[in-house]
Amino acid sequence: MSSRREFLKTVVGGGMAFSVVQLPWLSACSHGGTTERQPLVLPSDFAGGMLIASVLPDVSSGLGTQPWTFGGRTPAPTIRVRKTDTFSAQLLNNLAEPTSIHWHGVLAPADMDGHPKDAVAAGASRTFTYQIQNRAGTYWYHPHPHTAVGKQVYLGMAGFFIVQDSEEQALGLPAGEFDVPLMIQDRRLMGGSPGYAVTPTDIPNGYLGDTITVNNVPNAYHEVATGLYRFRLLNGANARIFRLMFSDGRPLVVIATDGGLLDAPVSTDTLWLGPGERAEILVDFSKDPMGHSIMLQSMAFGMAGSGGGGGHTGHGGGATNTELPQGAAVDVIRFDVKRAASSAGRVPTKLAVLEKLDPSTATKTRTFELAMREGVTTGLHTINKLLFDLARVDEQLPAQAVEVWDFKSLDDGNIHPMHVHGMQFQVVSRSSGPLNANDLGWKDTVLVFPMETVRVVARVGTYPGLYLLHCHTLEHEDDGMMINMQIM
Ligand SMILES: [Cu+2]
Numbered sequence: 001m002s003s004r005r006e007f008l009k010t011v012v013g014g015g016m017a018f019s020v021v022q023l024p025w026l027s028a029c030s031h032g033g034t035t036e037r038q039p040l041v042l043p044s045d046f047a048g049g050m051l052i053a054s055v056l057p058d059v060s061s062g063l064g065t066q067p068w069t070f071g072g073r074t075p076a077p078t079i080r081v082r083k084t085d086t087f088s089a090q091l092l093n094n095l096a097e098p099t100s101i102h103w104h105g106v107l108a109p110a111d112m113d114g115h116p117k118d119a120v121a122a123g124a125s126r127t128f129t130y131q132i133q134n135r136a137g138t139y140w141y142h143p144h145p146h147t148a149v150g151k152q153v154y155l156g157m158a159g160f161f162i163v164q165d166s167e168e169q170a171l172g173l174p175a176g177e178f179d180v181p182l183m184i185q186d187r188r189l190m191g192g193s194p195g196y197a198v199t200p201t202d203i204p205n206g207y208l209g210d211t212i213t214v215n216n217v218p219n220a221y222h223e224v225a226t227g228l229y230r231f232r233l234l235n236g237a238n239a240r241i242f243r244l245m246f247s248d249g250r251p252l253v254v255i256a257t258d259g260g261l262l263d264a265p266v267s268t269d270t271l272w273l274g275p276g277e278r279a280e281i282l283v284d285f286s287k288d289p290m291g292h293s294i295m296l297q298s299m300a301f302g303m304a305g306s307g308g309g310g311g312h313t314g315h316g317g318g319a320t321n322t323e324l325p326q327g328a329a330v331d332v333i334r335f336d337v338k339r340a341a342s343s344a345g346r347v348p349t350k351l352a353v354l355e356k357l358d359p360s361t362a363t364k365t366r367t368f369e370l371a372m373r374e375g376v377t378t379g380l381h382t383i384n385k386l387l388f389d390l391a392r393v394d395e396q397l398p399a400q401a402v403e404v405w406d407f408k409s410l411d412d413g414n415i416h417p418m419h420v421h422g423m424q425f426q427v428v429s430r431s432s433g434p435l436n437a438n439d440l441g442w443k444d445t446v447l448v449f450p451m452e453t454v455r456v457v458a459r460v461g462t463y464p465g466l467y468l469l470h471c472h473t474l475e476h477e478d479d480g481m482m483i484n485m486q487i488m
Contacts, residue, residue, distance in 0.1 A: 037334055038062065040222040041215050043159060043181065046077035048087055051101070053143075053157065054094040062218045063187060064194035067156035068095065070141070075215045076159030078181060079141065081132050083165040088129040093120045098145045099152060101128065102421070104276065105139035105258055105444045106161055110465020110487070113421055116146035117390055117466070133462070135352070135442070136168035137260030138181070138232040138278045146390065146482075150207055150238050150474035151196045156216060158183065158236045168261060171348050174230040174282070178345065180222070181232040184273070184332055185213045186240045190323065198475060200377055204414065206239020206275075206473045210323045212298075214333045221334040226290075228345025229283045230255070235273040238474040240326065241415055241447065242273045246283075247295040252437075253347055256280035259424040259442020261352035268437035270299060274417035276445035276472035279438050286344040288337040300329040303415065303450050326415075354441060357426050359457040362404040366395065368418070368469065370448060370481075371410040379480050381471060387480035388470075394483035395469070397460045404428070407446070407454045416476065418454075419445040422467035422487060425458035445472055461487055 056067050061074050070076040070091075081087050093099050098121050102114030111118065112128045120126045139161040143152040160181045173179070186209030188194060198207060214220040235242055244252065251267040258278050271279055288294070303326075324330060371382050379387050386394060397403065405425070407418050427439035427446055431453040439446065448454050461467070470482030 037219045037221040038217050040220045040333065041075065041217050043075045043078045043215060044073065046071055046079050046159075047081070048079075048089055050092060051089045052092045052094055053099050062213060062216055063156060064189050065155070067216065068152060069156045070101070070159055074156050075183060076157065078160040078162055080162050080164070083132050083134065083136065083163055085132050086129065087132055088127065090125055090127045091120055092125040093122055096122050097148065098122065099143045099148075099157070100145050101141050102144035103139065103141050103161055104419075105134070105137070105278070105424070106163075107133045107422065107461055107463070109463045110422065110467060113467060114144040115466055115468065116144055119145040132163055134163045135260035136163050136165040137256055137258070138162055138234065138280055140183075140234055140236065140278070142236070146388065147478045150198070150478045153236065153474055154187070154196045154207060154238050160232065160234065162232070163260075167352050171351065172346070173255070173348070174228050174345055178227055179230045179232070181215070181234070182333065183215050183234045183236045184242060185209070185216075185237045186324070187211050187213050187218065189218055203378060203475050203479050204372070204380060205326065206475045208239055208324065208326055209237070212330055212332050219331075221336055223338040224285050224335050225339045225341035226286050226288060226337060227341030227343065228286065228347065231281050231283060233271075233273055233279045233281060235275050235277050237275050239275060241275070241301075241417070242298040242332065243301050244271045244273055244332065245269055245297055245299055247297055250283070250294070253282040254279055254437050254440070255282055255351055257438055257441040258444045261354070262441045263352060263354040264350055265347055266437055266440060272436050272438050272447055274415065274445065274447040274472065275474070276417050276419045277438060277447070282347050284345070284347075285335070285337050286341070290337060290340075292337045294335045294337075296332045296335070298330050298332055301327045303327065303413065357402055357457040357459060359404050359428050359455070362402050362457060363398075364401065365404040365406070367406045367408055369408045369410055370416050370418070370471070372413070381476040381479050381481035383469065383471075383481060383483050386483055388482040389484075392484060393466070393486045395485045397485060397487050399460055399462055399464060399487050401460045403458050403460060405456050405458055407448045407456070409448045409450055409452050412450045414450065414473070414476075416448045416481070417445050417472040418448055418469070419472040420458070420467070420469045420485070422463065422485070423458055423461035425456040428455040428457050430454050464488060
């Protein structure tokens, strides 16, 4: 009887015990700028081939500036592949600066993983070819050139990477128009200078926007039918952390986290989603009256701690340097029930076989201390007192080893979403309390709250070579909060 199993029971059984906080709906105009809600745009599909990085000429997109993107359209196309497929794409860099592609969460050979040492120069191209090992799930892709990740992602360079497999497809989960990818981000659209311009306070706080965008659409709405939907949630924001709930408190039925399906659905009222994290949820609109609207919101939170599933609302503060500070309550996307679905859909009772790593079998324990340097304006953010050095190898890991890692925050002011390349892990414990609903299953990114220690058990990847461990608050990463992990 593992503690993990007990914990799962706690989450499922305790789901209804989570406090349901009814937030007043915030009108979009409370933050100025565009007040009107706009229809969601769905990305097109991409199965492989040429993927051009470029700046689009169109300034009429919702981003208020010329978007940077992959594949010549915004939002960037969704890559769809099946497990065991050989995926191949050629990146042609038509930007005026280096870029690259990191396949976030996807297990790619080290030289295909988009390490900053492999950035593609302006005008150059690079071919990526590898076999898909991942379980069915929602992954994503974005640039990774050192010190420019924040800028390039913010300006639009991010897309979904969806893996399917036969185990998942046998489940009969909502498909087609009922399977909706939602890339949640925030942008500064109110101040009249919509480009990316980091100020000194943006380095510790992260680049926080004043407007929520979904698939690059500000203040989005989406028309739905009276059925069961599968929403693939991706936090693609540079720094903003979301604590999602529905305006009427209806459950979010979590079926997958970063690394694919859980073994069974978990119902929760609130869901933490940090930068880089994904979660797939089932949402039931079958009992909604025609014309009904439901808002997906982010609840207010403080920096004090995750508090498990949602008990703590904290002190509601957080670092402030915009109209919408970290932890502010905000609307994310509105769903308008507009038509009848032909069938209601069904939540499966069982999902996928989920191997559970046993921390007692780990061959090594590593500690990653997350700390702020004093008295500096850049190079603030460190892992084990180190700032990123492209040429220095910081950790050596045997391929396929099972290891326990402790992310130990010595920072009392910021939440750090810690992300590893080339492997996945499972969350074992949080020093601040119970695990969150989005800590379940396989993960590549985990929120570490101030002064918290998060223990995970990782299975090191199969490919030898140089990978990364870093904070996915992109201004922290660009500031040097990143180390090299070499798989031996
Ligand atoms: Cu960070």
